[in-house]
Amino acid sequence: RGSRACGLNSVCSLNANRPTCECPRGFSLFDSNDPHGDCKPDFSPSCDEVYSEDQFDFIELRDIDWPGSDYASMNRTNKEDCTTSCLKDCFCAVAIYRDNQCWKKRLPLGNGKTDISLNVKAFVKYRKGNRLPLKGLCIWRPFNY
DSSP: OTTOSSOTTOEEEEETTEEEEEEETTEEESOTTOTTSOEEESSOOOSSSOOOGGGEEEEEEESEEOTTOEEEEEESOOHHHHHHHHHHOTTOOEEEEETTEEEEEOSSOOSEEEOGGGOOEEEEEEETTSOOOSSSEEEEOOOOO
8 A cells, every 4th residue: 555544446534633544435445354455446447348338327426536546637628528528438437527627537546535625526437237335435434432
């Protein structure tokens, strides 16, 4: 994990000035004994098979971002064009939308954080037909207060 408080594909938030690691909806903890470990996606985007955008949809999450995981961006765009671009792109796992800008991200996602000041929408791609978790975030709290 190096210097990161939380593993790949996870989201970090501060709880009493200590990091709390969370797997966002659509991901689950790789090793349930390592609450600061990596989160695995419930599916992995792949360009190896016959890719069809009709097979996918998005889970919308608020105020979550993985800075530095972008591989493409679009300026002066709207939410619909942002998500459509990600759906058509077999490498795109998450689209981040804020202020008419769109950032496409591929796995693995690093340095994830949640912060209400981000004012972003994260669209996490999932394969239709996959069972989705009921909760918005799965939280592992290693510290008991």
